[in-house]
Amino acid sequence: MPGDTRKLALIATKGELDMAYPPFILASTAVAMGYEVGMFFSFYGLHLLRKDLDCIKLSPIGNPAMPMPVPMPALATVLPGMESMATRMMKSQMGRKGIASLEELRTVCRQGGVRLIACDMTMNMFDLSYEDFIDGVEVGGAATFLDYACDADIQLFV
Amino acid sequence: MDIPFDAELDARGLLCPIPILKTRFALDELSSGEVLKVLSTDAGSTRDMEAFARQTGHELLASGVNDDVYVFYLRKA
Numbered sequence: 001m002p003g004d005t006r007k008l009a010l011i012a013t014k015g016e017l018d019m020a021y022p023p024f025i026l027a028s029t030a031v032a033m034g035y036e037v038g039m040f041f042s043f044y045g046l047h048l049l050r051k052d053l054d055c056i057k058l059s060p061i062g063n064p065a066m067p068m069p070v071p072m073p074a075l076a077t078v079l080p081g082m083e084s085m086a087t088r089m090m091k092s093q094m095g096r097k098g099i100a101s102l103e104e105l106r107t108v109c110r111q112g113g114v115r116l117i118a119c120d121m122t123m124n125m126f127d128l129s130y131e132d133f134i135d136g137v138e139v140g141g142a143a144t145f146l147d148y149a150c151d152a153d154i155q156l157f158v
Numbered sequence: 159m160d161i162p163f164d165a166e167l168d169a170r171g172l173l174c175p176i177p178i179l180k181t182r183f184a185l186d187e188l189s190s191g192e193v194l195k196v197l198s199t200d201a202g203s204t205r206d207m208e209a210f211a212r213q214t215g216h217e218l219l220a221s222g223v224n225d226d227v228y229v230f231y232l233r234k235a
Contacts, residue, residue, distance in 0.1 A: 006213070029175040032182035033213045098172040100179075108179055 007036045009149035010156045015044030017058040017090060017102075023048070023158045024105035030154075031112030038148045039109070040140070042119035045158075046126060049118055049133040053102050060086040110136060117144060159222055161231045164192040170199045170227060177203050178210055181232070185216060188234045193219065196230040203228050 008030045012023040023039060030037045041049050047056060060066050060077040066086065076082070094101070110116070117140045118133065130137065149155045167184040169177035177198045184194050196207070204221060207230045211218035215235040222229050 025175050029178055032175070032179045033210055098176070100173075100176050105175075 005034065005036055006030075006154070007038075007152040008154045008156070009038050009040070009145070009152035010158065011040045011042060011145065012045035012048055012158050013041075013043045014158065015047040015056060017056050017087060019158065020048050020053075020056050020102055021105075023156075024102060024109060026156065027114050028105045028108040028112070031108060031114060037109070037112070038115040038117060038145075038152070040117045040119065040145045040148075043122050046118055046122055046128055048102075048106070049116060049137050051132070051134055053106070056102060057083055057087040058090050059083050106134075110134070115148075117148075159220055159229060159231070161195075161220055162193065163195040163231060164188060166195045166197070168197050169203075170197050172198070173200050174202055174206065178206055181207070181210065181230075182214075185232065185234050190234050192234050194232045194234065196232065198228045198230070199226060200228070203230075207232075 008027065010023055010027060012020075014020065023045070027037050027039055058066075060068070060082050062074075062077075064074070069089070091101075115138060116134075116136060117138045118128075120139045120141050123129070123139065130139075165184060165188055167180055169180050172180070177196065177200050181194070181196055184196075188194060200206075204223075207221065208218060210216070211232060217233040217235065219231040219233050221231070
């Protein structure tokens, strides 16, 4: 509805490639639709704020829904190199299909003025600091999120 | 459809949410009242474009599909 800015509050807690997409897809689309957006990053979601997103990988372990190039027993997914292979396959498939990279979606969020807020408790736990993150990241805690989310039109936990 | 337009966005071969993001960027370049034509092959874009128009106030003048290519005409609010 024009003239009435909507607000999206989103928590990202996962650091796998497939779980990194929904927060950035929804936040970037919300930006495109004129929303004010705040993203909170906690636990493994903090890695989505790293300067280099190459650390975001896909794990085939314990994921029976993951398509494999050749049939293989679940135990084989723990072999060295399987994670890199799965990540490479997923990324190349995404490129072929015309799917945006995480970096592109994150850039839209940053340019669109999305507030990126890192959870201070889990930053401490993982020994992460501002220097590990892209520019413009704020630090806050649960109260910061609740204060932001209490009048948001949409609140999502991913 | 023969609707005059001021700019055209070719989002064919791109999947959600890129067509919507590019639509927003393309509309940013236009003045109020100007019309943007968007081409997309993303099957979800019909509903997405309707939702985008509803939420942003830009007017979806017309839409259609031709040989698996979806066409939209948006008038900037």
